[in-house]
Amino acid sequence: MMFQACRHEHGSGFIEFRVDSLTGMRARICPERLKRGIGVRDIPDYSPEGCPFCKELVTRVTPVFPDGTRLEIGESITFPNLYPFASYHIVTVITRDHMVRSFTRDQIKDAFMAQARTMEDQPGYVSINWNFLPSAGASLPHPHLQGLVDPVPGTLPMKYISGSQDYFLQHGRSWWLDLCRSEAASERFLDGLNLFWYAHPVPVGEKEIRCVLPGVTVSDFKDSVGSFANDLVRVLDFYQDIGHGAWNLSVFFGQDTEREYFSAFAILIARINPNPLSTSDTAFMERLHLEPVVLTLPEDIGRLWRNNSRS
Ligand SMILES: [Zn+2]
Numbered sequence: 001m002m003f004q005a006c007r008h009e010h011g012s013g014f015i016e017f018r019v020d021s022l023t024g025m026r027a028r029i030c031p032e033r034l035k036r037g038i039g040v041r042d043i044p045d046y047s048p049e050g051c052p053f054c055k056e057l058v059t060r061v062t063p064v065f066p067d068g069t070r071l072e073i074g075e076s077i078t079f080p081n082l083y084p085f086a087s088y089h090i091v092t093v094i095t096r097d098h099m100v101r102s103f104t105r106d107q108i109k110d111a112f113m114a115q116a117r118t119m120e121d122q123p124g125y126v127s128i129n130w131n132f133l134p135s136a137g138a139s140l141p142h143p144h145l146q147g148l149v150d151p152v153p154g155t156l157p158m159k160y161i162s163g164s165q166d167y168f169l170q171h172g173r174s175w176w177l178d179l180c181r182s183e184a185a186s187e188r189f190l191d192g193l194n195l196f197w198y199a200h201p202v203p204v205g206e207k208e209i210r211c212v213l214p215g216v217t218v219s220d221f222k223d224s225v226g227s228f229a230n231d232l233v234r235v236l237d238f239y240q241d242i243g244h245g246a247w248n249l250s251v252f253f254g255q256d257t258e259r260e261y262f263s264a265f266a267i268l269i270a271r272i273n274p275n276p277l278s279t280s281d282t283a284f285m286e287r288l289h290l291e292p293v294v295l296t297l298p299e300d301i302g303r304l305w306r307n308n309s310r311s
Pocket residue numbers: 048051052053054097098142
């Protein structure tokens with residue numbers, strides 16, 4: 001069993017309590033709460049005035065690497081983060097355009113490749129991250145990725161690394177292979193993509209979609225970045241089609257020594273669109289109980305994907 005579920009029926013619907021067997025992480029799924037109708041359809045236009053990532057300023061005001069350069073691949077431009085919160089912290093501006101609704105495969109591929117190349121020789125645990133739009137935590141609306149390298153993984157990837165090591169010791173096989181086998185046969189599988197994408201049964205966020213990557217390290221990722229970019233463009237267009245223009249994405253990588261039991265993976269969650277009242281989609285359950293209240297059943301994400309004409 002990859003997860004346990006328990007449904008509580010109440011007067012106007014149900015709450016589904018779920019626990020991830022590997023990590024012990026919990027989520028509550030409450031579709032009726034969607035009817036509160038918080039959030040707006042339209043995304044405001046953000047002025048490019050004074051934006052340090054627009055082309056007039058990006059090569060003048062952003063930091064450079066110790067050799068005095070920034071890395072340019074396609075439209076993307078990569079440099080150290082001016083305000084780091086990791087041992088090694090870089091930024092990749094994805095596009096020349098300040099506001100983008102639909103990304104191209106090349107924009108995504110070039111930006112992720114730039115992150116991989118810049119971080120692959122750094123010792124430690126690597127992740128590639130994306131907050132898109134201020135309502136998802138971005139301090140600048142201009143699309144950009146952030147790459148982090150630290151001596152220890154973050155709290156969530158740590159649960160998966162140590163959980164899958166324990167699983168390997170106990171069962172003699174990779175938890176990730178068992179996960180893919182069971183999810184491929186579920187309603188949560190997103191078919192028709194190059195890599196393995198599915199809606200995780202115990203999500204950490206709204207309309208969460210995960211990708212299990214073929215490799216382990218960030219160097220391995222360079223071989224699949226083209227396939228990943230093709231898929232991500234389609235998944236992000238799917239988010240737009242179902243009303244979400246803002247998101248968070250993290251891709252977590254392991255080390256060479258973890259090859260036997262770990263797989264790199266990505267988590268994508270939809271965030272509330274920017275709104276005039278700054279209404280948040282994150283409250284005491286997520287911030288203090290560390291147990292998300294999610295509105296959409298992962299099985300319904302699979303259904304939405306299959307019914308969406310563009311996917
Ligand atoms: Zn800009």
